[in-house]
Amino acid sequence: MRIGKINLNEKVMIVAEIGNNHEGNFQLAKKLIKLAAESGADAVKFQTFLTEQYISYHLDKERFKKIKKFELSYEEFNKLKDYASTKNLIFLSTPFDIKSARFLKKIVPAFKISSGDINFFPMIEYIAKTKKPIILSSGISNIRHIQNTIKFIRNFRNVNNVILLHCVSSYPTPTNQANLNKIRELMKISRYVGYSDHTLGVEASVAAVAIGARIVEKHFTLDNDYSNFRDHKISSNPSEFKKMVKLIRHNEELISNSNLKNIQNSKLIQRSIICNKDLDAGTKIIKNHLAWVRPGTGIRPGNENMILGKILNTNIKKGEQFKFKNFKK
Numbered sequence: 001m002r003i004g005k006i007n008l009n010e011k012v013m014i015v016a017e018i019g020n021n022h023e024g025n026f027q028l029a030k031k032l033i034k035l036a037a038e039s040g041a042d043a044v045k046f047q048t049f050l051t052e053q054y055i056s057y058h059l060d061k062e063r064f065k066k067i068k069k070f071e072l073s074y075e076e077f078n079k080l081k082d083y084a085s086t087k088n089l090i091f092l093s094t095p096f097d098i099k100s101a102r103f104l105k106k107i108v109p110a111f112k113i114s115s116g117d118i119n120f121f122p123m124i125e126y127i128a129k130t131k132k133p134i135i136l137s138s139g140i141s142n143i144r145h146i147q148n149t150i151k152f153i154r155n156f157r158n159v160n161n162v163i164l165l166h167c168v169s170s171y172p173t174p175t176n177q178a179n180l181n182k183i184r185e186l187m188k189i190s191r192y193v194g195y196s197d198h199t200l201g202v203e204a205s206v207a208a209v210a211i212g213a214r215i216v217e218k219h220f221t222l223d224n225d226y227s228n229f230r231d232h233k234i235s236s237n238p239s240e241f242k243k244m245v246k247l248i249r250h251n252e253e254l255i256s257n258s259n260l261k262n263i264q265n266s267k268l269i270q271r272s273i274i275c276n277k278d279l280d281a282g283t284k285i286i287k288n289h290l291a292w293v294r295p296g297t298g299i300r301p302g303n304e305n306m307i308l309g310k311i312l313n314t315n316i317k318k319g320e321q322f323k324f325k326n327f328k329k
Contacts, residue, residue, distance in 0.1 A: 001161050001192055003133055004090035004109040006042055008163075008192055008214040012252055014245055015092065016041040016220035017196070020070040021231055026079075028222070029072065033084050036220055039238045040245035043090035045112060045217065048077055048104055053097035074103050081107045092135075098123050105130050115139020115169055118149050128156035135215065136162055137196055138186065139169040146189060163215060164189060166208075167196035172234040178204045183211045198234055202244035209251045218244060270296030273307065275316045283312045285327075298322065 006013045016036035022029035029046070036044050051068040072080075077093065084091040094112040095101035101123055104111065110133035113124060118141045127134060134153065138146055146164065153159055164186040168177055178199055186193045194215030195208035205216045219235035226232045236244060276291035283289075285307050292301055298321030299307065310327040 001133060001163070003215075004043070005088075006090065011042075012209055012213065012248060013042045013090075013194075013215045014040065014248060015043045015045050015215060015217040016241065017045050017217050017235075018220050019045070019047050019231055020067075021219070021221045021226075021229070021235060022046075022070070022072070023227065023229060024070045024072065026072060026076050029076075029080055030083055032220060032222060033080065033087060033089065035222065035238045036241070037087035037089050039220075039241040040249075041089060041220070041241070043092050044084055044220075045092040045094065046072075046077070046080065047096060048072075048074075048093040048100040049096035050099060053099065074100075077103070078107060095123065095127075098126055101126050105132070109133070110135055112165075113137060115141060115167060118145055121152060124149065124152060125156060128153045131157055133161040133163065135165055135194065137165040137167055138182070139167050139196075143185060143189070146186070150189065160191065162190055163192040163194055165194045165196050165215065165217065166213075167217075168198055171198055171230060172200045173198040173204075175199060175204070180204065180208055180211055183208060183213055187212055200234065202236065202240060202247060205244055206247045206251055209248050210255060216244075216248060267296045269294065271301055272296050272298030272321050273301065273304065274298070274319055274321050277318050279312055279316050281312050281314050285310050285312070285322075290322075299324070 001008045003013060018032045022032060033044050049071065051064060051071050055064045055067050057064045081091040090109060092108055092110060092112055093104055094114050095104050111127045112135040115137040117123065150159055150162065153162060166182045166186055168179060170177065183193050183195060192214050193212060195205065195213040196217040197205045205218055208216060218241065219231055220241055221232045221235035221237055224232055224237055271292045271294050274291050274293055275289060279289060287308060290304065307322055312326055313328045314326050316326055
C-alpha cells in the first residue's frame with residue numbers, strides 16, 4: 001500500500017503528529033512543519049475541524065472556547081499543505097466533522113480517523129466512499145468495535161487499504177499500559193497496522209516497529225514547556241524525534257527481509273565437493289576421492305551420488321572442485 005510517496009511494504013512511515021500544538025498560530029504551525037522535516041519525519045499530521053460541529057457550546061463551554069482558539073481556517077490548511085510539499089513531507093490531517101472531511105479530500109492522500117470517532121458512521125461513510133486509504137485509530141475501542149467499523153467500511157469499498165493504528169487513550173500512557181501486543185491482535189484483522197505513541201520517550205515507537213508496525217505516529221512539539229496545553233508534555237521535541245527516527249531506521253535494517261546478502265554470503269560459508277588427491281583421466285570416482293571445503297561455488301554436498309561411480313575424462317588435481325564436465329557422459 002502507498003500513502004503519498006511511501007510504500008508501506010518497503011518503509012515504515014514516520015508521522016510527526018503536530019495536532020493542535022500550534023495552538024491556532026499559523027506561523028507556529030509552519031515552523032513545526034519545518035522542524036519535523038529537519039527531524040526526519042515522512043509526514044506531518046494536523047487536526048481539522050469547525051468547532052461548532054465538534055464541541056457543544058451549550059454542554060461544555062470551557063472546552064468549546066479552548067478548542068475554538070486552536071481552530072485554523074481551511075485557507076490556512078491549504079497553505080500548510082503547500083508548505084509541507086516544499087519540505088518533501090506528506091500532509092495529513094484528521095477531520096472532526098463531515099464538512100472538514102469534504103475539504104480535506106482535496107489535499108490529503110489518506111484519511112486519519114480518531115479513536116473517538118470509530119463509531120461516527122456518517123463521517124466514516126463519506127470517507128470510505130472517497131476510496132482513499134484510511135488510518136483508523138483503535139484507542140478506546142475493543143476488537144469487536146474495530147471489527148464492526150471494518151464491516152461498515154466494507155459496504156462502500158475494499159478494506160485492503162485500511163490501516164489499523166494501535167494506541168492507548170491515556171496522556172501520557174504509562175509504560176506498563178502500552179500493550180504493544182495489541183499490534184499482533186490487529187494484524188489478524190488488517191494487513192497493515194501502525195502505532196500512535198502516547199508514552200514518554202521513544203522506546204515504545206521503536207519496539208512497535210520490531211513487532212510489525214508500518215506507521216508510527218508521535219506527537220511533535222517545539223518545546224515540551226511551550227505552554228500549559230497538555231499535548232506539549234507528551235510530545236517529542238525535535239531532538240528526541242530525530243533520535244526516534246534514527247533508531248527506527250536502524251531497526252528497519254535489522255529486521256529487513258532482504259535475501260540478497262544471505263544469498264551472496266551462502267556461497268562463502270557453504271561447501272563444495274573437491275578432489276582430495278591427484279587423479280588421472282579414466283579413474284572411477286569412489287568416496288575416498290572426495291573432500292568438502294568452502295566456498296560453495298561448485299557442486300554442493302548432497303550431490304555425491306551424481307559423482308560417485310562416474311569415470312573422469314580429464315586429469316584433475318588435488319584441491320580442484322569437481323565439475324560435471326570432468327566426467328564421461
